Amino acid sequence: MSQLAVRRDLKRRLSKFTRDYAIVVAIFLLMIIFTIASDYFLTYRNIRNIFMQTASLAIVCIGQAMIVTTGEFDLSLGQNVCVTSAVMAYLIKFAGFNPWIAILCAIGVGALVGLSNGVLIAYAGIPCFIVTLGFQMIARGAAKIITNASPIPAMPDEIKFIGRGFIGGNEYGVPISVLIMLALFLFFAFIMQRTKFGRSLYAIGGNKEAAYFAGINVKGHRAITYTIAGLLCGVSAVVLVTRLDSAALTNGNLYEFDAMISCILGGISLAGGRGKIIQALFGAIFLMLFFNGMTMLNVNPFVQDVLKGVVMIGAVALDVVRNRRR
Amino acid sequence: MSEQTRPLLEMRGVSKSFPGVKALDRVDLQVYPGEVLALVGENGAGKSTLMKILSGVHRMDEGEIYLEGKAVSLPDPLSSQKAGISIIYQELNTLNNLSIAENIFIGREPIAKNGLVDRQRQHREARALLDEVKLPLDTQTLTGKLSTAQKQMVEVAKALSFNAKLIIMDEPTSSLTNAETRTLFDIVRRLKARGVAIVFITHRMVEIFQIADRVAVLRDGQMAATMHARDTTEADIISAMVGREIGDLYVKEVAPLGEVALEVQGLSTKNRLHDVSFYVRSGEILGFAGLVGAGRSEVMRAVFGIDPRQSGTILVRGKKAAIRKTGDALRYGIGFVPEDRKEQALILDMTVKKNMSLAALDRVSRGWFIDRLRESRLAEKFVSLLRVRTPSLEQRVKNLSGGNQQKVVIAKWMANEPLILILDEPTRGIDVGAKKEIHKLMSDLARQGVAIVLVSSELPEVIGMSDRIVVMHEGRVKGSFDRRGVTQEEIMQMAVS
Incomplete structure (x- = not known):
């Protein structure tokens, strides 16, 4: 390859990278702004805190991103986290379960909710909006019944390390919850990019009919995707309950939308078939950084909600404009 | 003039x-x-x-x-x-959800004095226009019908x-x-x-x-x-x-016929197909002729497990095949190039490579995992074999021309090495050069022992390419012809009555 060609190739790759990972650039910009504005922002402790707060949301983002890849979405994820939190805490505190068994049960319940979503959507053909909205209400109601609408606090010490522990000492160690999050992202990114299952999800999102004509079991894949997303809600609940040391009705509140916003900010196409789930992680990090920084700058929390909407519409607008120019 | x-x-x-x-x-x-x-x-x-x-x-x-x-x-x-x-x-x-009159006047509806659409005038004027094009339909009919x-x-x-x-x-x-x-x-x-x-x-x-x-x-x-x-x-x-002389458009070589690869007996579906039977041998090209709406595509869809069958048996190499979904058809070695390239065959946003391997993922995978090197080799092989004009394997198929897109679809099924390949209008809307290449390809596949079913609305294509021709009319098989000596007129005669 001539030098010119190498340079052109490099330029093309760079432009593709900045297009796909514009969110990474945005994260850096945000960090620069907050670092200048606040002395405390760029400290190891604060950044670590942000990542710990991100972990439970980001785990939900994996499932949402997989569903979005197939061209759909799940509105029940947040309340799924809520009900699985409640199940886990209830089994430990009031049913005398071994905490580890309770954790497995919680994850199982999460997967079951996901499977129910998936079967009704894929096999019964009910639109995902209706089914997942229904399960949002069902899960919320169930969580209220289980907790009697009051928080269940004080988890046993043997599982607290999941949400609060560090590897390498409390001062400069790495949070275990963040390691769990990263491991899950790596695992599912691998599934999406390198396995037949992942490829099939992209095909389904790109064109369901063509995917079926190519012999892909479209219904089965869709049902499994919802199940995986539900299972990850259970995992998220475990991380969240052990970090907060409590299962409350606020657990997981609005995670489904925050996860969708993370996907959008990360640049995953809501139309399906395009994008990588790792982009959702960056979207989630951006979102959490944004709120952390705002809080640190004493921005009114009500105003923060307004800004969240502005940022999301802005991100999509930017993408639309960029696509038009191409 | x-x-x-x-x-x-x-x-x-x-x-x-x-x-x-x-x-x-x-x-x-x-x-x-x-x-x-x-x-x-x-x-x-x-x-x-x-x-x-x-x-x-x-x-x-x-x-x-x-x-x-x-x-x-x-x-x-x-x-x-x-x-x-x-x-x-x-x-x-x-716009299929609007009436004929509304379609004609969309965006410039005649307005009455009260500021609303003057529906009577709209339908009156639409009526006059329909008369002019000799369309004896009510102007209120939904266009979708x-x-x-x-x-x-x-x-x-x-x-x-x-x-x-x-x-x-x-x-x-x-x-x-x-x-x-x-x-x-x-x-x-x-x-x-x-x-x-x-x-x-x-x-x-x-x-x-x-x-x-x-x-x-x-x-x-x-x-x-x-x-x-x-x-x-x-x-x-x-x-x-x-820009050059081109020889006979239909490159049909005589291939040795083998055993019966696919046999369909008494296939019926709800309201559409009635007692359809046919067979095709290895190395044979079986043409399906008939008017649009005669049920040819429906037969193929039912055989491939897309539409449910009411009755009928499908035999692959003489053995009864239980095909209930497309995945089953694949396992029996059937490939299907559907009539609508963009809606049914291609993932337009995916690359040439990924489209080509989609029906043959098992062949480029180790267990669950896609072997990317094998996948690239497979795509490279077919890009050069079918002479697909694409800047790279990573090009999204939506950027290719129609003929090249169709080649990608055919490559996708060839990659799965089918015993039986069903092609529904494989050359519709593609240029003469690509058409000829696809005909050549069909001949080559037949010579390698693939049984081919060709559905086409172009009679010269059916006659030029097929060993035998089945004619359908209103969901039934009307008869069949041997390739030699049959004329377009004879086939058309059977197809219309």
Whole structure:
């Protein structure tokens, strides 16, 4: 390859990278702004805190991103986290379960909710909006019944390390919850990019009919995707309950939308078939950084909600404009 | 029509570039009032670009356009409509949830004094237009209930309501039956008599001689030739299109026939198919002829596990095959190139490589995991074997031309090494060169022992390529022919009655 060609190739790759990972650039910009504005922002402790707060949301983002890849979405994820939190805490505190068994049960319940979503959507053909909205209400109601609408606090010490522990000492160690999050992202990114299952999800999102004509079991894949997303809600609940040391009705509140916003900010196409789930992680990090920084700058929390909407519409607008120019 | 009259439309030195391609290169074109001009050329020759410049969808980079001697600019579709140019696209633009009258007057409904739509006047005027195109339908009928041919007539009526002086039709006959084509041609002749000029884009040679006064041939963005239809031959046109003489379009070699690969007995589906039986041997090409709507595609869909069957048995190599979904059909070694390339066959946003491996993921995987090296090798092999024109394996298929897209679809099924390959309209809407290559490919596959079922609405293709021909009519098999000696007339006779 001539030098010119190498340079052109490099330029093309760079432009593709900045297009796909514009969110990474945005994260850096945000960090620069907050670092200048606040002395405390760029400290190891604060950044670590942000990542710990991100972990439970980001785990939900994996499932949402997989569903979005197939061209759909799940509105029940947040309340799924809520009900699985409640199940886990209830089994430990009031049913005398071994905490580890309770954790497995919680994850199982999460997967079951996901499977129910998936079967009704894929096999019964009910639109995902209706089914997942229904399960949002069902899960919320169930969580209220289980907790009697009051928080269940004080988890046993043997599982607290999941949400609060560090590897390498409390001062400069790495949070275990963040390691769990990263491991899950790596695992599912691998599934999406390198396995037949992942490829099939992209095909389904790109064109369901063509995917079926190519012999892909479209219904089965869709049902499994919802199940995986539900299972990850259970995992998220475990991380969240052990970090907060409590299962409350606020657990997981609005995670489904925050996860969708993370996907959008990360640049995953809501139309399906395009994008990588790792982009959702960056979207989630951006979102959490944004709120952390705002809080640190004493921005009114009500105003923060307004800004969240502005940022999301802005991100999509930017993408639309960029696509038009191409 | 005579050359002395002033041209209705004159394009001079029109050029248009897209990133990386010069789509049109200093094209000159005249269209005279009351003539039918056939515009032909391979896919990618620039026909649609030229048309889109006239319709105001694209803007030309350089050149001039004159309408009745006056220079015009056509920056958007509205100004093009106002100038008297109407386009009837191949993918019809009718709004299926609205009535015929509403479709015709969409966006410019007659308004009554009270400020609301004057529905009576709208239907009255629509009625007059429908009478003009001889469409005996109620103007209140929902457009979604019409056949493709009827929708086209509605579009023609709409064009008339604009007082269009120039009507461009993009492959209007590609999904019409012969009878419908005749009706369309009658209308074209009537429009012509009224002084309307028609630009008729087509891939079908026969039609050029039936309807066109002149032929304009585009090749690689340049005007290769314009000629009078009565002074020219099919061979002249084809050689102008491809820039070289091309031999027989149908490359059918005789292949040794093996055992029966696929046998269908007494296949019926709800309301559509009745007791359909046929078989095809290894190495054999079995053609399916019939009118559009005769149920040929439905047979293939039912065999492949897409539509549910009510009764009937499918035997693969003499053994009963339980095919309930497409995945089952794949496991029995059946491949299916469906009729709608973009809707049913391709993931347009995916790359050439990923589309090619989609039906053969098992062959490029180790267990659950896709072996990317094997996947690339597979795609490379088929890109060169089928001579797919693509800048790279990573190109998204939506950026390829129709012929190359179709090659990707065929590669996808070849990659799975099928015993039986069903091809539904495999050469619809693709250029002559690619068509010939696909025919050659079918012959090669048959010689390697693949049993091929070919569904095609082009009788010369069915006759040229098949060893045997099954004719269908209204969901039933009417009869079959041996390839040798059968004429188009004999097949058509059976297909219509």
